[in-house]
Amino acid sequence: MIKAVLFDLDLTLLDRDVSVERFVSHQYDRHYAALQHIPREVYAAAFIELDAGGYVWKDIVYEQLVRQFGIENITPAELLDDYVAQFHKSCVPYPGLKAMLDTLKTEGYALGLITNAIGDFQQRNIEAIGIEPYFDVILISGWEGVKKPHPDIFLRALDKLGVEPEDSVYIGDHPLNDVEAARHVGMKGIWKSHTRWEQPAQLDGVVHDLIEIPALISRL
Template sequence: MTSPRLRDIQAVLFDLDGTLFDRETAVREVVAGQHAAFSGELDGVTRERFVGRMLELDAHGYGDKSEIYPRLVRELGLPEPLAARLHAHFWDAYAQVAPAMPGARATLAALRARGRRLGVVTNGRVRVQEGKLRALDLLGALDVVLISEREQLRKPDPAIFRRALERLGVRAEQACYVGDHPMKDAQGARDAGLHAVWLRTPHFPPPEAAHTAIDDLGELLALV
């Protein structure tokens, strides 16, 4: 069922990973590629075991890669120096893949055509996050991009959302924020006074705060 229409929305802000960028697909593709690239050094570890355990440790992006790879090679009984090489390979390969979430490009284009101002507020490193937006060919579609490393603020701190509003020149009640994480996205945006739109995901429980929920980015077009 479609959620009630949001009123007077002039700007739509988005999370990046899991909202515009299909991070789950990207990581699975990269890790599967690692198994193939390093197969001669994996001592017979199956693709299923290597990929499955790596995805568990990754925890949908909330695992630290610098800690994950040493743990992975220890658990699999592999040579310790392999961890650093896998870690470096991950980031090199990750920069080359750019799967968009379903409907991402079409939704942004439609919102832009309706005169909405658009932006991204994301945690992460500038090089990595801007690289994703560039690979997705979305940088030109956005009025503002706030990345935690550059801003020295991280979601769910309301200050990073308020900074985005200032740069867009809109009030909190005139903006909504779309993201998949119940705390960093939905709660953070709500605390900053924006309309919080939660993109449902099986990876996280629903936000405790009141929110609008959608299953697909295209549903935004019926809301704003």
């Protein structure tokens, strides 16, 4: 019997693709004096490519952008500081997020969130889309000192919830860090589909939209 549902954040609950597009456009506007020699769409496309879905930290991204475009009036460190301080203002959830969480809470499931990121940065993103109150436990790797796919971060969350792995589900977009890692510790692993990845070979379900989740959990 499923007692707890745990989630990844980026590309699972938070539409990071749209959020990044919004952020880069706003950053371009804030620093137009330094970036105006680069067309907005060119700057945005270069950032998104270098960012690699969030798997390249932004110090490297901005160093490469400054070199690539010959940016002179603002430093990589200043652009990075702007990213850290401002990204949360551009965060956009996937449609139906709060309705889905409301349904799960009403049905009595304990809810958890496990995400790989720097603590303060990711906490602001969680708060920006208004979902913190829904969760009984939130673990951010930067604060925990361990990150997915290491089993300890999953087991730590389950321990805080007082739930056994076999009575829990983890939902995320990454085949290895989310689905395979959760199944490795005995949880059910559900893939939140995304075109960035191929579907995992081993899983316990697939969802394309958040609104599908409560019904799938009930079937499990």
